Every structure is written in C-alpha cells, then in structure tokens.
Amino acid sequence: MSTATETGARSGGRTALxxxxxxxxxxxxxxxxIELITKVVDLFGG
Amino acid sequence: MAVPGFLAxxxxxxxxxxxxxxxxxxxxxxxxxxxxxxxxxxxKTPLEKTLHLSGTESGLPFxxxxxxxxxxxxFGGTLxxxxxxxxxxxxxxxxxxAGFLISALGVATGQFWxxxxxxxxxxGIGLGIGYISPVSTLIKWFPDxxxxxxxxxxxxxxxxxxxxxxxSSAMLGSSPGTGDIAVAFLIHGLxxxxxxxxxxxxxxxxxxxWRPPGRTREPAAAxxxxxxxxVSAANALKTPQFWCLWIVLCLNVTAGIGILEKAAPxxxxxxxxxxxxxxxxxxxxxxxxLSLTNMLxxxxxxxxxxxxxxKNIYRFYLGVGTLLYLVIALTTNGSKLVFVLCAMLIxxxxxxGFATLPAYLKDLFGTYQVGAIHGRLLTAWSVAxxxxxxxVDGIAxxxxxxxxxxxxxYSTSFYIMIGLLVVGFVANECVRPVKEKYxxxxxxxxxxxxx
Numbered sequence: 005m006s007t008a009t010e011t012g013a014r015s016g017g018r019t020a021l022x023x024x025x026x027x028x029x030x031x032x033x034x035x036x037x038i039e040l041i042t043k044v045v046d047l048f049g050g
Numbered sequence: 051m052a053v054p055g056f057l058a059x060x061x062x063x064x065x066x067x068x069x070x071x072x073x074x075x076x077x078x079x080x081x082x083x084x085x086x087x088x089x090x091x092x093x094k095t096p097l098e099k100t101l102h103l104s105g106t107e108s109g110l111p112f113x114x115x116x117x118x119x120x121x122x123x124x125f126g127g128t129l130x131x132x133x134x135x136x137x138x139x140x141x142x143x144x145x146x147x148a149g150f151l152i153s154a155l156g157v158a159t160g161q162f163w164x165x166x167x168x169x170x171x172x173x174g175i176g177l178g179i180g181y182i183s184p185v186s187t188l189i190k191w192f193p194d195x196x197x198x199x200x201x202x203x204x205x206x207x208x209x210x211x212x213x214x215x216x217x218s219s220a221m222l223g224s225s226p227g228t229g230d231i232a233v234a235f236l237i238h239g240l241x242x243x244x245x246x247x248x249x250x251x252x253x254x255x256x257x258x259x260w261r262p263p264g265r266t267r268e269p270a271a272a273x274x275x276x277x278x279x280x281v282s283a284a285n286a287l288k289t290p291q292f293w294c295l296w297i298v299l300c301l302n303v304t305a306g307i308g309i310l311e312k313a314a315p316x317x318x319x320x321x322x323x324x325x326x327x328x329x330x331x332x333x334x335x336x337x338x339x340l341s342l343t344n345m346l347x348x349x350x351x352x353x354x355x356x357x358x359x360x361k362n363i364y365r366f367y368l369g370v371g372t373l374l375y376l377v378i379a380l381t382t383n384g385s386k387l388v389f390v391l392c393a394m395l396i397x398x399x400x401x402x403g404f405a406t407l408p409a410y411l412k413d414l415f416g417t418y419q420v421g422a423i424h425g426r427l428l429t430a431w432s433v434a435x436x437x438x439x440x441x442v443d444g445i446a447x448x449x450x451x452x453x454x455x456x457x458x459x460y461s462t463s464f465y466i467m468i469g470l471l472v473v474g475f476v477a478n479e480c481v482r483p484v485k486e487k488y489x490x491x492x493x494x495x496x497x498x499x500x501x
Contacts, residue, residue, distance in 0.1 A: 018069060021252065025075035028248050029082060029206075036212030043331075043338040 059134030064254040070191040070262070072252050077184030077203035079249035080139055083242045084146055084180040085210015087115055090169075092218040093231070100228045101162050111153070111169040118174025120432035123182050127425025128283055130179060135187040135253045142180030143246040149173020150239030158232040180246075181207065181428070185408045186421035187255055193417075194262050196409040197360070201352030204405040208345035275361055275481075279489040280416030286423045289484050291414050294477045299407060300430035300437070301474035302367055305375070305467045306400025307438030309393055310344070312446070313337045317390075319446075320383045320457050328386075336390065340397045347398025348405035355402075360410040361481060367399040368475040372468050379464040382457035404431075414484055441466055 055061060090112040097108045130138040149169045156164025184203050192199035221234045286292045309316065314333040321328045328336070355363040374392040381388050407427065412420050445466075446459045 014067070018067070018072075022069060022072055025072055025248060025252055028245075029075045029078040032213045032217075032245075033078075033082065033206075033209055036209060036214075036216065037342075039216040040212050040338045040342055044335045044342070 053133050053137050057133070057137040057140050059137070059255060062134060062136050062254050063257050064260070066257075068254055070256070073184070073188055073191045073254065074199065074202045076135075076139070076249040076253040077188055078206040079246055080142055080180045080183055081203050081206030082210045082213060083246050084142065084177045085207040086214035086218075086238070086242070087112065087119075087177055088208075088211035089214035089218060090115070092215055092222065093234075096222055096226045096231050097157070097162075097165070100226070100231060101157070101160065103162060107162070110166050111173075114166060114170025115149075115174035115177055116435055117432065118171060119177040119181060120429050122175045122178030123425035123428045124178075125425075126175075126179050127182055127422030128419065130182055130425070131186060131283075131419050131422045134255060135183050136250055138179050138183035139246065139250045139253060142176045142183055143243055143250060144176070145172050146176030146180060146246070147239045147243035149176060150235045150242065154232045154235035154239065157228050157235060160228065178425070178428075182421050182425045184249070184253070185424050186417060186419075187253065189408060189412045189417055189420055190256050192262070195353070195356050196412050197355040197406055198349075198353040200408040201349040201405040204352070204408075205345050205348035205401075207404075208341070208348050208401055212341060212345070275359060275483060276413045277416060277483055279484075279486070280418030281414075281423075281484055281488050282490055283419040283422035283426060285488045285490075286415050286419075287426065289488055291481050291484055292423070292427070294480045295407070295410065295414075296427055296430045297477040298364060298368070298474050298481075299403060299427060300434045301470045301477070302364075302371070302403040303400060303431055303434035304438040304441070305371060305471050305474075306344075306397055306403070307434055308442040308463060308467055309396060310340060310400065311439045312442050313340055313393070316442075316460060317393075319455070319459055320389060321386060322456060324383050326386050336393075339390065339394060343394040343398040344401040347401035351398065351402030352405035352409065355406045355409060360406060360413055361478060363402070363406055364410070364478045365475065367403050368471050368478060371396055371399045372471040372475065375464050375468045375471065379461055379468070382461075414481070416490075418490055 053059075090109075094105070094108040097103055098105065149172045152168025152172060153165040156162060156168060185200055188199040188203055189196045218234065218238070221237065222230060226234070281289070314330075314337050317328045317336045318330075318333050351363060351367070358366075374396050378389060378392050383389070408420065408424050411423050411427065415423055442460070442463045445463045449459045449462070
C-alpha cells in the first residue's frame with residue numbers, strides 16, 4: 005500500500021518537475037520570439 | 051583529476067521511471083544561455099563610447115569567444131565524454147558566468163583587457179564545453195529520434211540571441227555609462243548562472259541497457275548508413291568520413307554565414323534605387339527573420355532527417371541551397387519577396403546543417419565518443435566563420451571600389467557560394483559507412499554505452 009503511494013507521489017513529483025523545467029526554458033524563449041516578430045513586421049509593413 | 055561526487059557520472063544515472071523529456075530542457079537551459087554570444091553586438095556601441103574603443107577592439111571579446119568555443123569543443127570533447135554531462139554543464143555555467151563577472155569588473159575599473167579575457171577567454175571556454183555538453187546524452191536518450199533531440203538543443207543556441215538581444219538592450223538603456231554596463235554584465239552573470247543551474251541539476255544519463263519505451267533492441271542496420279558499431283574520437287580522425295563531413299559543415303556554414311553576417315547592408319544595397327527600397331527598420335526586420343528561420347531550421351530539418359536519413363537531408367541542404375543562391379543571383383532585385391524567401395530558406399539550411407550533424411556522426415561513428423567527435427568537427431565552424439565574411443566582405447569592398455552598386459556588389463560572392471555548395475554536395479556523396487578496421491572492440495562498446 006505504502007509502496008504504491010510512494011510510487012504515485014514520485015510520479016506526481018516528476019510531472020511537476022517536467023512542467024517547471026519546460027516553463028523555465030520556454031518562458032524566456034517566447035519573450036524572445038515575440039520581440040522578434042515585432043521587428044519582422046517592419047520588413048513588409050513598415 | 052577526480053570529479054567531485056555531485057558532478058560524477060555515476061551520480062546522475064537515471065532511476066527507473068525517470069522521463070527522458072527532462073533532458074531537452076536541461077540541454078536548452080545551457081544552449082539558450084550560451085547562445086547569448088550572438089547578441090554581443092548589443093554591447094559594442096556602449097563599450098566603444100564609454101571606454102573609447104574602435105569597432106575592431108570592441109569586437110575582440112566576441113571573436114576570442116568564438117575561437118575559444120572551437121578550441122575548447124575540439125580539445126575538451128574527450129574530457130566531456132569521460133566526466134559526463136553534469137560536470138560539463140557545471141564547468142560551462144562556471145566559465146560563462148565568470149566571464150560576465152570578470153567583464154563587469156573590467157568595465158567598472160576601465161580595464162578593457164579584463165573584458166576580453168573574461169567574456170572572450172574564460173566565457174569562450176564555457177561556450178565550447180556548453181555547446182557539446184548535452185549532445186551525446188541526448189543521443190543516448192533518444193536513439194529513435196536523435197535528429198529531433200539534438201535539433202531541440204542546438205535550436206536553443208540559435209534562440210539564445212533572440213532572448214539576450216532585447217533583454218540586454220532594455221537593461222542598457224539609450225546612453226549607458228560604465229556603471230550601467232558593469233551592472234548589466236553583473237546581472238547577466240548572475241541570471242545566467244541561475245538559469246543554467248537547471249541543466250546541471252536535472253540532467254541524467256540513461257542506465258546501462260536502457261531502451262526507449264516500446265523498443266526492445268537497437269535498430270542496428272535498419273538503414274545502410276546507420277552503424278551499430280562504435281568508433282573512438284582518435285580513430286574517427288583517421289577516417290575519410292570525418293573529413294568529408296568536415297568539408298560539408300564548413301561549406302554549408304560558409305554559404306549561410308555569408309548572408310547572415312552582412313544581411314542588413316545586403317538587403318539595403320540590393321533594393322536601393324528600386325520602387326521598394328529597404329530602410330533601417332525593415333533591414334532589422336530582415337535580420338530578425340533570418341534569425342528565426344536559422345533557429346527553426348535547426349529543429350524542423352533535423353527532426354525530418356530522422357525520417358528521411360542524414361545523407362538525404364544534406365543533399366537537400368546543399369542541392370536546394372545551390373539552386374536558391376542561383377535564383378538570387380539571376381533574379382537580383384526583381385522581387386523582394388523572392389529574395390527574402392530564398393535567404394530565409396538558405397538560413398534554415400544553415401541552422402539545419404548544424405543541428406543534424408550530431409545525429410549524422412552518431413549514425414556513422416556510434417554513440418561511444420560522439421560528443422568528442424562532434425567537438426573536433428566544430429573546427430570547421432571556426433574556419434567557415436572566417437571564410438564566409440572574408441568572401442562576401444572582400445568582394446563587396448572590391449566591387450564598390452570599382453564603382454559598382456546594388457546587387458552587382460554581391461553577384462560574384464553568390465556564384466562562389468554556389469561553387470562551394472556544389473563541392474559540399476560532392477563531399478556528402480562521398481560519405482560511406484565507416485570501415486570495420488576503425489570499429490572499437492565489443493568490450494569498449496559496452497563501456498562506451500555505460501551511462
């Protein structure tokens with residue numbers, strides 16, 4: 005019983021870690037892409 | 051020298067149930083940081099104004115950084131393979147962050163040589179070790195999709211400048227003094243140390259004999275160009291395959307960097323005097339667009355190579371790249387859209403060429419010392435970094451002296467690029483499976499696959 009609980013807790017912890025890790029790297033990446041798109045607009049629209 | 055316990059390879063063997071999808075963010079945390087190097091130009095003008103430097107002098111930290119990248123990747127590759135990815139990521143974090151902190155001290159005290167030594171020398175070692183640190187680990191975790199896995203990481207290197215460029219600019223403001231630049235360097239050093247720490251903490255290597263879910267055996271000889279055998283880094287240098295790939299990388303990068311390095315003045319010169327001239331803001335938009343396709347090409351083309359094969363994707367990069375250069379050379383300034391689309395595709399092939407390389411090396415030389423082999427091959431990048439700008443800048447300057455203007459400044463360069471890409475195409479055609487005499491004995495293969 006306790007083994008199953010530990011396994012479940014470990015799995016939940018890993019999922020949380022996975023989400024945090026991807027947000028950690030994707031958040032600044034998205035910021036960079038948004039900044040870049042605003043410059044690209046000038047090429048054809050400016 | 052023994053590796054401290056926390057950093058040792060034995061301490062980061064993944065426990066059962068560990069998800070391999072944690073390894074790409076670990077790799078990205080390193081590559082997105084060291085990719086800042088391509089945004090060095092943001093610091094150039096402020097340094098020139100405050101420390102009274104020439105343009106050549108302010109470029110020295112970046113140039114030394116790229117030289118150190120090539121050297122440390124080439125000479126540190128074997129060490130990275132031996133000590134494991136956590137050690138490599140830790141060293142990269144330490145060096146890259148220390149580079150900024152030393153630079154902060156240099157600017158604060160008005161000693162530019164400290165910036166060159168810090169950012170270029172010590173930070174450059176961080177670039178090289180960091181660049182190769184996750185490569186072999188990703189390939190071992192994703193034997194079913196090595197192109198996609200290394201594509202994600204190497205896309206990060208392309209994306210690093212996208213983050214750093216607006217971030218650093220915002221921090222510096224419009225007219226920064228030495229104190230502002232020193233503080234900016236200090237903040238960069240600290241923030242990158244924290245950001246890269248994620249990679250150091252969560253990177254894991256697969257346990258011996260680990261296979262991806264749903265796979266029970268190695269896909270040996272599934273394709274004739276994929277070898278199940280392993281070749282050491284020392285032996286790889288003796289094979290014609292290594293040198294063919296060196297030529298392929300060098301010429302593909304030369305062709306891309308020729309446009310990348312001069313993108314803004316090139317598009318401005320091309321359409322000067324036409325009905326659709328390109329202003330400064332639009333030229334900056336063109337540069338940004340090329341950065342985007344360079345970055346996306348790393349992920350998209352490298353992922354596609356998992357399905358179509360490495361040799362075929364390089365045929366595509368080099369063959370279609372040749373045709374695209376020909377289209378630009380023939381249509382000149384007839385259509386802005388055609389020019390921009392061709393340049394975008396060429397730059398996507400430039401990025402794709404970088405990102406597909408580790409998987410190509412894995413196919414030919416196995417996983418045993420693929421990181422070290424990759425590091426040695428990156429010397430082709432250093433050569434191309436000199437060759438590409440030398441061709442395009444040298445010819446443009448000479449044509450300008452001869453009184454030429456517009457697309458005529460670049461036509462000769464484009465025909466040279468076409469020739470280089472054709473040579474690269476032929477070199478790729480010469481790549482064959484590595485002869486058995488270079489393979490490692492089976493015992494070494496097992497040691498090499500130990501995670």
